[in-house]
Amino acid sequence: xxxxxxxxxxxxxxxxxxxxxxxxxxxxxxxxxxxxxxxxxxxxxxxxxxxxxxxxxxxxxxxxxxxxxxxxxxxxxxxxxxxxxxxxxxxxxxxxxxxxxxxxxxxxxxxxxxxxxxxxxxxxxxxxxxxxxxxxxxxxxxxxxxxxxxxxxxxxxxxxxxxxxxxxxxxxxxxxxxxxxxxxxxxxxxxxxxxxxxxxxxxxxxxxxxxxxxxxxxxxxxxxxxxxxxxxxxxxxxxxxxxxxxxxxxxxxxxxxxxxxxxxxxxxxxxxxxx
Numbered sequence: 001x002x003x004x005x006x007x008x009x010x011x012x013x014x015x016x017x018x019x020x021x022x023x024x025x026x027x028x029x030x031x032x033x034x035x036x037x038x039x040x041x042x043x044x045x046x047x048x049x050x051x052x053x054x055x056x057x058x059x060x061x062x063x064x065x066x067x068x069x070x071x072x073x074x075x076x077x078x079x080x081x082x083x084x085x086x087x088x089x090x091x092x093x094x095x096x097x098x099x100x101x102x103x104x105x106x107x108x109x110x111x112x113x114x115x116x117x118x119x120x121x122x123x124x125x126x127x128x129x130x131x132x133x134x135x136x137x138x139x140x141x142x143x144x145x146x147x148x149x150x151x152x153x154x155x156x157x158x159x160x161x162x163x164x165x166x167x168x169x170x171x172x173x174x175x176x177x178x179x180x181x182x183x184x185x186x187x188x189x190x191x192x193x194x195x196x197x198x199x200x201x202x203x204x205x206x207x208x209x210x211x212x213x214x215x216x217x218x219x220x221x222x223x224x225x226x227x228x229x230x231x232x233x234x235x236x237x238x239x240x241x242x243x244x245x246x247x248x249x250x251x252x253x254x255x256x257x258x259x260x261x262x263x264x265x266x267x268x269x270x271x272x273x274x275x
Contacts, residue, residue, distance in 0.1 A: 004028045004036060004068060006075060024079045028068055036063040039072040041080055046168045049091030053080035053271065069109050080271055093271040101263045115267035119166055120243035124258040128235045131256065134224040140197060142228060145187040150176035152196040160211045186232060190225055200225040207239035223252055
């Protein structure tokens with residue numbers, strides 16, 4: 001394309017941290033040497049064996065509607081195909097792309113290249129206000145998490161998310177490392193005897209996760225844990241959850257005063273690999 005040169009990212013380019021940590025990256029330099037856009041890839045394997053290559057990119061406003069976005073996306077898809085061929089993943093391979101509400105050009109680009117919306121995540125916010133504590137189920141106690149809870153928390157998360165698509169849980173050791181460097185005073189766990197029944201993790205102004213073992217679900221444990229965490233925090237908080245509400249989490253959050261403030265959409269399509 002006349003007017004743009006695609007080249008690898010170099011130290012000193014804008015969007016440095018984002019591109020420096022990517023598996024693959026590319027920038028588009030305009031004739032005057034400034035950066036008109038960039039693209040990158042990161043990948044992971046979901047718990048059901050699907051390998052995902054997430055295409056990320058940006059075109060500055062002055063250079064939009066000139067075909068540069070499509071050029072960057074095509075280059076990113078070609079890079080994903082090369083990486084997949086090198087790694088030979090055992091399961092299906094999907095390309096992914098993100099678009100937020102209002103990013104109509106991005107949606108048009110993705111859908112025009114054959115991507116379809118797979119799911120939507122919503123950011124929710126609750127303003128600072130009092131919250132009545134919900135009763136704990138009989139036989140349940142609550143305490144702060146410890147680093148030694150890492151293994152049990154990981155096994156609980158595996159059970160709670162089992163069978164759900166689009167999930168990629170971190171390994172247990174990464175959870176242990178995270179617990180070791182986090183403020184565990186706002187990470188509460190619920191126990192039934194020696195067994196871990198549920199947890200809620202708050203870091204800063206974000207509720208990072210709420211989880212309940214399937215054997216203890218539908219008994220009010222999630223709401224009891226979350227109301228205690230909100231009361232301890234005392235300020236405005238936010239969280240991210242699935243818009244389609246497969247497990248009732250969004251409904252719970254709305255009952256406790258959370259409101260949707262933005263939506264984040266993931267688009268996907270199968271990666272065609274050369275054989």
